[in-house]
Amino acid sequence: MTFLRLSTAALILAIASGAAAGDFVKSSASRPRAVVELFTSQGCGFCPPADALLADLARSDDVIALAYHVDYWDYLGWRDTMASPENTARQQEYSRAFGTRSVFTPQAVVNGREQMNGAKRGKVEAAMRRMAGGPDGMIVDVTVSYEGEAMVVETGAADRPVRNAQILVVYFEPATQVRIERGKNAGRAWTYLNAVSGFHSAGMWHGEKTRIELPKNAIARKGAGGCAVLVQEMDADNLPGAILGAAILPNSGS
Template sequence: MALRGPLRLTAVALVLTALSRVAVAAELEKVATGKPQTEKPLGVVELFTSQGCSSCPPADEFFAELAAKENVVALAYHVNYWDYLGWQDTLSNKENTERQYDYMRAFGSRSVYTPQAVINGRSHVNGANRKEIDGALARMDRTGEGMRVGIKVSRTSDRVMIDAGDAGNGPTDAHVVIVYFDPPQMVKIGQGENSGRNMTYWNAVSDIQIAGMWNGKAQRYELPMTEIAKKGGCAVLLQSVGKDGVPGPILGAALIRKPDRL
């Protein structure tokens, strides 16, 4: 992922407090849902989809199941390159499309497609193929290509604390990526290949921001609760970066839901 355009440092929205080499001692509070956050989820599934793609509804329906799982961080990136088919995706934006093209370069592919599911930033499969997605998550978890850095989330009345753990062995540099998403919403598609369908979309990404760097040591980041309250929630990704700026493997992740009450 290149540090350019909309993927910008958010010095105003995010306050970084380095706690290098210092473990967080306080017991974490429960998140807004009342349930403790999973420190190391099974994995991250990033679905690239479009309301104008006739092959996407089965992937969107399976994605809704993934989004409901507590041990999976599921993010849906609606892209805009199918809009010419007669329906402009109401949830798409160019930043989502740019992220998919960044993955294309990272994987050495020649083109992009929908529905595409990227697993842990490491591989991609057809987003409608339940067996391949479940298999990739389980295989990477077994082989050490899953979430190996713990991320704990706690909150006060006005902020969220994000504590990234120590790397141990392996890659030690990554971007701290904050991916905001909308609450679930139903869309009636009026034209195009899916004309007449009523689809409910989960965790549709609305903004991607790079908060800073993680250098392999325990570190704390603070996020204003007001930022999450504007959205449906956000995901925190520790994602390594290739030498040419393309996104690499995701080393850790956590999901933060919008609180029911502020």
Template sequence: MVMAWRRSLWLAALALAFSAFAGSGHAGESERVQAEKSQPDKPLGVVELFTSQGCSSCPPADAFFAELANKEDIVALAYHVDYWDYLGWKDTLSQKENTERQNDYMRAFGSRSVYTPQAVINGRIHVNGANRSEVNGALARMARGGEGIRVPVKVSRTSDRVIIDAGDAGASPSDAHVVIVYFEPPQTIKIAQGENTGRKMTYWNAVTDIQTAGMWHGKAQRYELPLSEVSKKGGCAVLLQSVGKDGMPGPILGAAFIHKP
């Protein structure tokens, strides 16, 4: 199945909401531009956790993920999948598009199957999402080895719009999709059935929607999003993610949170 963020219908819809400008001098000089909450323009990394409320192995990963979600230098996104819903409890946060994204990652990695809890680091590798040393080690190793977040992404806003400034790739030009990921605010769920019966878990940054907003071609570029689009969502992040010739997701080159005003 093709991931939702590659659907042409969403591309057309986002074209109405986003406008891209070459360079960075078109911010509406008459309006005061407010910088987002203090956050690095190049975080340590992006952690995408594939999890399920119906998976008995997932609570330790969910608890660890909560810690990652509260770190300023990590962009942490949780994708609740739907393929464990048959075990007696339907994940209240699951989306079929999340399962599709995980399947596309597995095809990109050449893997034969999906699993939970799975953490994809910077769109490059996957590890057990409950294994702290593997997740932290992968983040540190990639940062040292040039496979971390290398393109700065800065977010600011005016009274009516969010402004995303993607930086320059320098000597290594490359193309990437500008991916907008919407997610829920933290919420506590009591699981009444299935493998985790009786557990009460707080879930962070559960993804609800993924949309491709445009293209980045290795040079500094500006994008704008109506503030109203962000305000009605629980939270939002922007990813600069390369895409293979087969359309599968590739390395994430830049990332930032878009904080709700």
């Protein structure tokens, strides 16, 4: 199956130029090497190195990198301009899934399977290498495309039983420039890449070849520049687990 993938730099250029959906180039058939989710905050003094790593990953062609800005550091003097309670709730759900007592920033989660300090480049890259191409990597083909007024998500079938999984649509901004005026990072100007602006489940997934259609204008309604689609298993308590497949798509320009 074909995997649609553009680097963040290409996404920014295409969106800025108002390109139509048909102008985006599809890559050859492949699966991303990893999905890296970073939980971060503009008010966290330890987060800039993790934000830099996330930006490097977002610019690559084989990693889906998403930044979830959380709101629990806002009391330190700077209200994160991209934080949301929903992002914080997703991190709390991961915390319960991993059996940890509390959340922290910067936290990176690789493929929904392993967590680590998101500023530790070596640990993040080692986890990606260890999982890539094996049973803990991307094992399901996922494609996203525009067809008329629909955003079409297609998946291949799993090669093992899947009890409980969902198709998660994650909206993000490819690049947002922020100047932080107060708090731990006062005076810092930064361009944050792939900051999540919203997400929702598009339905359950039962391990079978699947095709679903969503309104293409949903991205515009979310105020986002693009979206990623994650096929993610859920545990017995309906907490997030292993990500089995993923794809990314820019805005249609509409």
